[in-house]
Amino acid sequence: MSGANNDATSPSFLSDKLAKIFVAGHRGLVGSAIVRKLLALGFTNLVLRTHAELDLTRQADVESFFAAEKPRFVILAAAKVGGIHANNTYPADFIAVNLQIQTNVIDAAYRFGVKKLLFLGSSCIYPKFAPQPIPENALLTGPLEPTNEWYAIAKIAGIKMCQAYRIQYNWDAISGMPTNLYGPHDNFHPENSHVLPAMMRRFHEAKVKGAEEVVVWGTGSPLREFLHVDDLADGVVFMMESYSGLEHVNVGSGKEVTIKELAELVKEVVGFEGRLVWDSTKPDGTPRKLMDSSKLAGLGWTPKISLKDGLVDTYSWYLENVKQ
Numbered sequence: 001m002s003g004a005n006n007d008a009t010s011p012s013f014l015s016d017k018l019a020k021i022f023v024a025g026h027r028g029l030v031g032s033a034i035v036r037k038l039l040a041l042g043f044t045n046l047v048l049r050t051h052a053e054l055d056l057t058r059q060a061d062v063e064s065f066f067a068a069e070k071p072r073f074v075i076l077a078a079a080k081v082g083g084i085h086a087n088n089t090y091p092a093d094f095i096a097v098n099l100q101i102q103t104n105v106i107d108a109a110y111r112f113g114v115k116k117l118l119f120l121g122s123s124c125i126y127p128k129f130a131p132q133p134i135p136e137n138a139l140l141t142g143p144l145e146p147t148n149e150w151y152a153i154a155k156i157a158g159i160k161m162c163q164a165y166r167i168q169y170n171w172d173a174i175s176g177m178p179t180n181l182y183g184p185h186d187n188f189h190p191e192n193s194h195v196l197p198a199m200m201r202r203f204h205e206a207k208v209k210g211a212e213e214v215v216v217w218g219t220g221s222p223l224r225e226f227l228h229v230d231d232l233a234d235g236v237v238f239m240m241e242s243y244s245g246l247e248h249v250n251v252g253s254g255k256e257v258t259i260k261e262l263a264e265l266v267k268e269v270v271g272f273e274g275r276l277v278w279d280s281t282k283p284d285g286t287p288r289k290l291m292d293s294s295k296l297a298g299l300g301w302t303p304k305i306s307l308k309d310g311l312v313d314t315y316s317w318y319l320e321n322v323k324q
């Protein structure tokens with residue numbers, strides 16, 4: 001096996017619209033947004049496999065796939081993903097499945113000649129009490145948030161694997177660390193989803209039933225930073241074109257809200273007029289995780305979609321695609 005094709009004379013990502021690109025996880029929140037973006041840009045040779053067609057935890061199947069398809073670029077958006085409750089309840093799945101998927105895909109991509117790979121991590125890689133806004137170099141400077149440390153450890157291993165392959169093989173593997181994401185094709189599961197789709201669904205169902213109150217989790221005081229997934233997809237394309245460094249890169253909106261403020265915004269967009277009841281037996285998770293995304297801004301990329309506009313867009317997608 002040859003390893004990576006990394007010659008400096010080959011065309012850039014954006015100028016090679018016929019290049020074969022494997023978007024892993026293309027039916028998920030992130031993967032589907034990346035596919036929409038690539039198609040809008042005129043890419044015509046996307047290789048896509050559903051989980052049922054190719055289980056990325058199976059090393060032999062992943063190797064056969066890469067041997068047969070030989071993609072030129074890989075964007076790794078397949079993972080075991082969930083909100084605070086899912087992370088806290090299924091630690092074995094979150095560490096094992098993610099380590100398996102990323103190890104299989106990153107290693108096979110290198111060995112079967114992929115030119116460039118982008119791995120997606122998450123802001124939960126940083127210590128629970130990291131300085132705010134969190135710079136990239138806060139990685140591995142303190143203990144993790146316990147509700148998602150298993151997932152975080154897998155994601156940190158993914159960053160380190162990309163770095164190791166770059167150092168040992170001079171292979172162009174990069175890592176992007178998105179903040180909390182939302183948008184079309186999100187997971188609206190009542191317990192296992194992230195906060196924003198969970199609230200949207202619960203408030204919508206309460207509005208339809210005429211309920212007077214809705215229960216939301218924790219104290220409402222934690223701060224979170226939200227980025228619309230279409231902005232992330234734009235940032236991913238930007239990094240594929242413009243970034244080839246050892247260090248991972250934060251991708252955030254730079255704007256944070258308390259969970260209470262988020263609840264009020266979602267309530268307004270959905271049109272639920274009842275009361276919110278906070279269930280403080282549920283975990284708050286990390287108190288604050290605003291990322292410092294100045295590195296990406298310095299390279300020339302910033303997000304465009306406000307939280308309010310993004311919520312309106314997501315709710316209209318929910319009404320058309322999810323509600324019963």
Ligand SMILES: NC(=O)C1=CN([C@@H]2O[C@H](COP(=O)(O)OP(=O)(O)OC[C@H]3O[C@@H](n4cnc5c(N)ncnc54)[C@H](OP(=O)(O)O)[C@@H]3O)[C@@H](O)[C@H]2O)C=CC1
Pocket residue numbers: 024025026027028029030031050051052054055056057076077078079080081101120121122123177178179180181182185186187194
């Ligand atoms: N959502 C968020 O707020 C954030 C997400 N991220 C990162 O972005 C990436 C994508 O997340 P997101 O789009 O939200 O997740 P989703 O759960 O929406 O999508 C994940 C995708 O991966 C696929 N997948 C999971 N397991 C396997 C497997 N064994 N073999 C093949 N495919 C598999 C899923 O298919 P299926 O559903 O059929 O199993 C699904 O299409 C992840 O790396 C995540 O860590 C980072 C920060 C925040």
Ligand SMILES: C[C@H]1O[C@H](OP(=O)(O)OP(=O)(O)OC[C@H]2O[C@@H](n3cnc4c(=O)[nH]c(N)nc43)[C@H](O)[C@@H]2O)[C@@H](O)[C@@H](O)C1=O
Pocket residue numbers: 081082083084085087122123124147148151179180181191192193194195196198199216217218219222224259282283284285286
């Ligand atoms: C992206 C990120 O996502 C996860 O971390 P998280 O940010 O804590 O995720 P969350 O969206 O689930 O919760 C955010 C806050 O919101 C509160 N909250 C209120 N009501 C509901 C509610 O109904 N559901 C959920 N899920 N949370 C609720 C909840 O108590 C918490 O204070 C990581 O595990 C990890 O996977 C990761 O990287």
